[in-house]
Amino acid sequence: PTTDLTSCQHAASADVLMCVSTRAADQQDLLRVDAAGRHLLLTTRFAAGIPLSNGVLTPEWILTPDATRVYFARCATLIGTFCQSDLAMVDVATGALTTLDPVAAGFGFLGSLYWDDRNERLFTSVTQRVYVMNRDLQVLGGAFVGGRCHQLAVSPHTGRLYVNRMDYYYSTPWSTLVAFDSATYRAVEPEVVRSAGTSCGPLRVLTAPGAPRDVRATVGGNTVSLAWKNVGDASDFVLEAGSASGRTDLVMHLGPATQMSFAGVPSGVYYLRLRGGNAFGGGRASQDLRVV
Helix, strand or coil: CCCCEEEEEEECCCCEEEEEEEECCCEEEEEEEECCEEEEEEEECECCCCCCCCCCCCCCEEECCCCCEEEEEEEEEEECCEEEEEEEEEECCCCCEEEECCCCCCCCCCCCEEEECCCCEEEEEECCEEEEEECCCCEEEEEECCCCEEEEEECCCCCCEEEEEEEEECCEEEEEEEEECCCCCCECCCCEEEECCCCCCCCCCCCCCCCCEEEEEEEECCEEEEEEECCCCCCEEEEEEECCCCCCCEEEEEECCCEEEECCCCCCCEEEEEEEEECCEEEEECCCEEEC
């Protein structure tokens, strides 16, 4: 039965399904779900939706696409019906929990969470500011963006960060869309008025995928096995091979899998690159991988 599952997320590149299940005492279970059943990773109290009279919870959490970590807003202290939250990270392999107090870190109450798979960074929107952290919850910086609520999205192809914010102009609600460079976080285009409604979302970037990451090769005799990580929901991949760096002597369509083996490869030195594609176009190639 799935009636107690309040939300689920699927890590496509790792084919892992994680779900949140409500239990007694306003607590929730973080579960890994597969054909064999449910596997408990952690019992905790999520910050969002506590407590609701009908028992429904809308948790704020993110499963990384490689299914190695879960980030969520945890209810650290419950004062009456008010939940003082911190930012928590769970290692999916070990169950180890790491927490960050947002007040002590200097950015006050915790907001929505967004994951940048291209650069492996975590964003959180707090009141009128946006903060960025690395995968170990170390704060890298923050910026004032204004507005009363935000929707964020990152292009896996270009790395640009898009922020849609809603505010009021003489009592009239309006929202604007701004793009920021992924390295400098400077605005790259003038802001655009997106709508005149009260909603500040949803926001989704329709783009080609990013370059495959963590490309690795294993050589056994004349068999070469490749594995990589899918960045940006690529639906298929192409292998480019050459006898020198940057050179392409062979192009091979691989399909949607993130691993492949090739038998009967002649001895020699090869330089390999992978690139993904989807309905919006072909992505950038990975860096050359030298295989002997």
